Amino acid sequence: MKYLSTRGDTTPRGFADILLEGLAPDGGLYLPTHYPKVDAATLARWRGLSYADLAFEILSLYIDDIPADDLRALVRRTYTREVFGTDTIVPLRWLDDGLAIEALSNGPTLAFKDMAMQLLGNLFEYELARRGQQLNILGATSGDTGSAAEYAMRGKKGIRVFMLSPHGRMSPFQQAQMFSLQDPNIHNLAIEGVFDDCQDIVKAVSNDLDFKRRWSIGTVNSINWARLLAQVVYYFAGYFQATRSNDERVSFAVPSGNFGNICAGHVARTMGLPIAKLVCATNENDVLDEFFRTGTYRVRGSAETHETSSPSMDISKASNFERFVFDLLGHDVAAATRTADLFSVQVPNAGGFTLGADEFARVPSFGFVSGRSTHADRLATIRDTWARHRVMVDTHTADGLKVAREHVEPGVPMIVLETALPAKFAATIREALGREPERPPGLEGIEALPKRFTVLPAQVGPVKHYIEAHCTA
Ligand SMILES: *Cc1c(COP(=O)(O)O)cnc(C)c1O
Numbered sequence: 001m002k003y004l005s006t007r008g009d010t011t012p013r014g015f016a017d018i019l020l021e022g023l024a025p026d027g028g029l030y031l032p033t034h035y036p037k038v039d040a041a042t043l044a045r046w047r048g049l050s051y052a053d054l055a056f057e058i059l060s061l062y063i064d065d066i067p068a069d070d071l072r073a074l075v076r077r078t079y080t081r082e083v084f085g086t087d088t089i090v091p092l093r094w095l096d097d098g099l100a101i102e103a104l105s106n107g108p109t110l111a112f113k114d115m116a117m118q119l120l121g122n123l124f125e126y127e128l129a130r131r132g133q134q135l136n137i138l139g140a141t142s143g144d145t146g147s148a149a150e151y152a153m154r155g156k157k158g159i160r161v162f163m164l165s166p167h168g169r170m171s172p173f174q175q176a177q178m179f180s181l182q183d184p185n186i187h188n189l190a191i192e193g194v195f196d197d198c199q200d201i202v203k204a205v206s207n208d209l210d211f212k213r214r215w216s217i218g219t220v221n222s223i224n225w226a227r228l229l230a231q232v233v234y235y236f237a238g239y240f241q242a243t244r245s246n247d248e249r250v251s252f253a254v255p256s257g258n259f260g261n262i263c264a265g266h267v268a269r270t271m272g273l274p275i276a277k278l279v280c281a282t283n284e285n286d287v288l289d290e291f292f293r294t295g296t297y298r299v300r301g302s303a304e305t306h307e308t309s310s311p312s313m314d315i316s317k318a319s320n321f322e323r324f325v326f327d328l329l330g331h332d333v334a335a336a337t338r339t340a341d342l343f344s345v346q347v348p349n350a351g352g353f354t355l356g357a358d359e360f361a362r363v364p365s366f367g368f369v370s371g372r373s374t375h376a377d378r379l380a381t382i383r384d385t386w387a388r389h390r391v392m393v394d395t396h397t398a399d400g401l402k403v404a405r406e407h408v409e410p411g412v413p414m415i416v417l418e419t420a421l422p423a424k425f426a427a428t429i430r431e432a433l434g435r436e437p438e439r440p441p442g443l444e445g446i447e448a449l450p451k452r453f454t455v456l457p458a459q460v461g462p463v464k465h466y467i468e469a470h471c472t473a
Helices: 015-019 040-046 051-062 068-078 113-131 144-153 172-179 195-207 209-214 225-242 260-271 287-294 321-328 333-350 375-389 395-405 422-433 460-472
Strands: 003-005 030-032 092-094 099-103 135-140 159-166 186-192 250-255 275-282 296-298 352-354 368-372 414-418 454-457
Touching: 003 015, 015 113, 015 225, 030 321, 051 068, 051 225, 068 113, 092 225, 099 225, 099 395, 113 144, 113 159, 113 225, 135 144, 135 195, 135 460, 144 159, 144 172, 144 186, 159 172, 159 195, 159 460, 172 422, 186 195, 186 460, 195 209, 195 460, 225 250, 225 260, 225 414, 250 260, 250 395, 260 275, 260 321, 275 287, 275 395, 287 296, 287 368, 321 333, 333 352, 368 395, 375 395, 375 422, 395 414, 395 422, 454 460
Parallel strands: 099 414, 135 159, 159 186, 186 454, 250 275, 250 414, 275 368
Antiparallel strands: 003 030, 092 099, 296 352
16 A cells, blocks of 8 residues: 655655654645455454454554554554553443443543544554654644643654643643653653643754754654554444444544544545544534535635633644545545645635535435534533433534534434543543543542653744753763
8 A cells, every 4th residue: 555645745654654754745644545444244243352453453454564463453552552541442322222432431541532543653663663763753732632642642662742732721630641751751841831832842943844844843743544544444433333244334523623533534435434424513613614514625824723621623724635635636636735735825815715515415325424513512412411311421522523414314323432530630621520530440549649840931943952961862
């Protein structure tokens, strides 16, 4: 399998070539040249597999430059009961007839990002060892991504993590999760500023190409193809749990921000998984809902980006969305030309674009529908789900659940992807239910653990000095 860029660069690259890269050199996102189709016999065979073996089968279709035995061992080491809590890895829980929640948040940081990041940690370690290289991951986080990256990379050979977060602004639980890590390859840098300051520093360091090359600086952002690929697996696993035979269809509802999670659903559907609808659920930051209703993609400015109680979906633009647009337009050379115009000319110059009527008319054949949810909707959904089912859902999953109910069709099971556990967002749970969220065993006293972090001013220089000092050490 070779990979191409959504903006037209067709230099042949294998999986291992793009694994450690971010954007393609032309600014586009990597996609496989084609999507392998899964026929009925294959689907029937996969139904009986463990999660790890299912993951191996799916990954193998896209990875031909890692020996099969190595890949199988790596995947089996990743998706274990020890890391994800159950042998099923992503167990399904039925609420009403035909409406289920797929648990994706039982990994170490209690959010679905562990599903991909844990695999990425093992893939990075493997590939770096094979190349005799090192990688220093630099990132900015306001919570979920940073902790998922740290728990995936802790103790990994050849990898260091430098994670910037706004000093004193994360929730006590999130701080405790990240700062209690004692692994010497994990560096928590608490920046005296807000999240945007952290992100600006990361950008400034990454734009210093000399520094970047000299210190092997890389990222683990959500546009990484390997992360998306890892997420394709749980759509298949959810389908097999919700159905008895492969002539049934299901729909998925996905709380969405950067369009990474639901883009994996689009890939699964394109491969032939019988998905009826892909329900894209947003919060008040409704860039994606607006697109699916109108065909207009309009990036928001920071003044228009709301701080909500489902903060991991507070985005101004959806960084993975370009992949879907490229596929919508035909996944070919002409599509790349058009995608390049939309995302490298119209988005920067006009703040967005409106698809042609003929282009937008293709969206329904891809299964996408959408909806949005507000703070009041979240509270109502959390209360209702607790009152009727004694199930506590987090704020993001509540957004998914609210929009899912608007799109249920008779005879088609609707699977809502749970993207985090309520323990991570205690304040809104207290507001909705007047009680503390449940906390998984082992995390009860986490706030009292010793913390390991360094406070730095919101300036590029001190961060660079810190990296230099700790890469040579
Ligand atoms: C990252 C995240 C999302 C959004 O996922 P995307 O892949 O960016 O669409 C939703 N919920 C939670 C809890 C997250 O951490």
